[in-house]
Amino acid sequence: MHRKFDVIVVGGGPVGSTAARICAKSGLKTLLVEEQAHLGYPVQCAGLLSNSAFFECEVSQSSVLNTVSGASIHAGDATCSFDAGKTMAFVVDRGALDHEMGMAAADSGAEIMLKTIASGISRTSRTLRLKGVNGREEISYSMLIAADGPRSSISRMAGIPRAPFYLSGLQCDVKYSVPTDHVQIYPNASPEFFGWIIPMHPERARIGLCGINNVKEHFSEFIRPYKKQVIHMASGTIPLGTLKRTYDDRILIAGDAAAMAKPTSGGGVYTGIRAARHAARVAISSIEKDDFSPSAMASYETFWKKDFGHEIMNGLKLFKIRQQISSKEMEHLISILAHPSIRELITKKGDMDRPSALIKSLLTHPRIIPAHYLIGKAFVRSLL
Numbered sequence: 001m002h003r004k005f006d007v008i009v010v011g012g013g014p015v016g017s018t019a020a021r022i023c024a025k026s027g028l029k030t031l032l033v034e035e036q037a038h039l040g041y042p043v044q045c046a047g048l049l050s051n052s053a054f055f056e057c058e059v060s061q062s063s064v065l066n067t068v069s070g071a072s073i074h075a076g077d078a079t080c081s082f083d084a085g086k087t088m089a090f091v092v093d094r095g096a097l098d099h100e101m102g103m104a105a106a107d108s109g110a111e112i113m114l115k116t117i118a119s120g121i122s123r124t125s126r127t128l129r130l131k132g133v134n135g136r137e138e139i140s141y142s143m144l145i146a147a148d149g150p151r152s153s154i155s156r157m158a159g160i161p162r163a164p165f166y167l168s169g170l171q172c173d174v175k176y177s178v179p180t181d182h183v184q185i186y187p188n189a190s191p192e193f194f195g196w197i198i199p200m201h202p203e204r205a206r207i208g209l210c211g212i213n214n215v216k217e218h219f220s221e222f223i224r225p226y227k228k229q230v231i232h233m234a235s236g237t238i239p240l241g242t243l244k245r246t247y248d249d250r251i252l253i254a255g256d257a258a259a260m261a262k263p264t265s266g267g268g269v270y271t272g273i274r275a276a277r278h279a280a281r282v283a284i285s286s287i288e289k290d291d292f293s294p295s296a297m298a299s300y301e302t303f304w305k306k307d308f309g310h311e312i313m314n315g316l317k318l319f320k321i322r323q324q325i326s327s328k329e330m331e332h333l334i335s336i337l338a339h340p341s342i343r344e345l346i347t348k349k350g351d352m353d354r355p356s357a358l359i360k361s362l363l364t365h366p367r368i369i370p371a372h373y374l375i376g377k378a379f380v381r382s383l384l
């Protein structure tokens with residue numbers, strides 16, 4: 001006889017832990033399955049979370065290494081800096097953050113199985129096959145939440161096509177003296193995306209970039225000045241563009257598993273946790289009402305799309321336009337953004353997690369008009 005859970009969550013990242021915590025708290029018998037031996041490790045993240053992303057995690061301040069109030073963007077000779085004069089984002093130790101979120105799921109009553117891989121599903125008998133330290137086991141579920149990250153095997157097993165885009169990221173921690181209040185952004189360090197320097201404390205920074213092609217080469221070039229001070233390296237993948245379908249029969253897919261990261265920044269914690277909340281809500285109500293119909297499952301997709309779907313769609317357009325902007329054009333764009341009235345607008349309306357409103361205002365700002373031809377040309381190229 002198989003053990004049976006109301007909800008099984010696969011993946012103990014921030015998204016899985018949130019979904020498991022909410023389901024367990026509502027009284028559902030919940031299992032969280034994680035293939036690693038430690039929740040939160042290995043770290044594959046720059047750990048920069050907007051205020052709203054950090055608060056969505058519902059954690060203490062114990063994982064916070066630093067806070068930042070602004071950013072400086074550099075391209076060639078052009079620099080554009082803006083500063084809100086107050087905390088805009090948290091720099092966190094992602095390992096510690098994920099661990100705390102996993103502990104919160106356990107405290108809410110979720111059972112946690114570490115070093116256990118979800119290796120197969122039978123959708124007819126609604127069982128999940130597990131392989132791990134305790135050997136092999138088959139467990140029944142009423143609802144399965146797939147939060148198994150960028151290489152999601154659950155979405156593959158459900159026959160859902162892969163995400164349209166994949167970014168590769170490389171990052172290292174370096175011993176390096178930096179101002180702690182600003183993140184430094186370098187679009188020309190990576191022609192398809194951007195590079196970053198994120199201050200962790202006055203003598204340590206995270207330096208990395210994401211891209212699509214020749215990522216190792218761009219990274220080696222970018223970190224050349226700091227190469228001798230490297231004390232930790234990390235790499236990872238960020239799927240972008242969302243899956244064609246984020247649900248199946250009694251299965252809801254959330255976070256990186258559903259390619260929900262923001263295409264403008266690669267940040268996936270905020271959208272992933274928002275999706276986890278919607279997934280938990282649908283799982284709870286389906287079990288309560290004993291309604292596992294296709295329309296009940298589809299309501300999950302309706303909820304997350306209504307919440308942040310437009311941000312992802314708009315971000316994807318910008319992501320495609322960004323691919324078409326050369327280093328010289330980027331330098332020109334940044335010099336235009338450096339105008340005081342535009343910087344003021346960015347400071348006032350900037351929202352890392354919901355950038356659409358700012359972008360709309362920027363595109364209609366009179367000082368941006370000289371850039372319209374450049375952006376329009378890149379947009380047309382992105383369509384070809």
Ligand SMILES: Cc1cc2nc3c(=O)[nH]c(=O)nc-3n(C[C@H](O)[C@H](O)[C@H](O)COP(=O)(O)OP(=O)(O)OC[C@H]3O[C@@H](n4cnc5c(N)ncnc54)[C@H](O)[C@@H]3O)c2cc1C
Nearest residue numbers: 011013015035046047048118149169236255256267268269
């Ligand atoms: C270089 C880099 C920098 C980034 N920087 C930022 C940033 O600054 N801010 C930000 O918001 N986002 C950032 N991201 C993105 C962010 O890390 C992800 O969006 C976020 O971790 C998604 O959370 P998740 O819970 O969906 O997936 P994950 O955190 O990947 O968790 C998935 C979990 O599932 C487990 N798992 C996978 N398959 C199985 C299986 N079959 N059985 C059991 N367990 C399984 C994995 O071990 C993992 O623990 C960055 C990503 C990269 C690569």
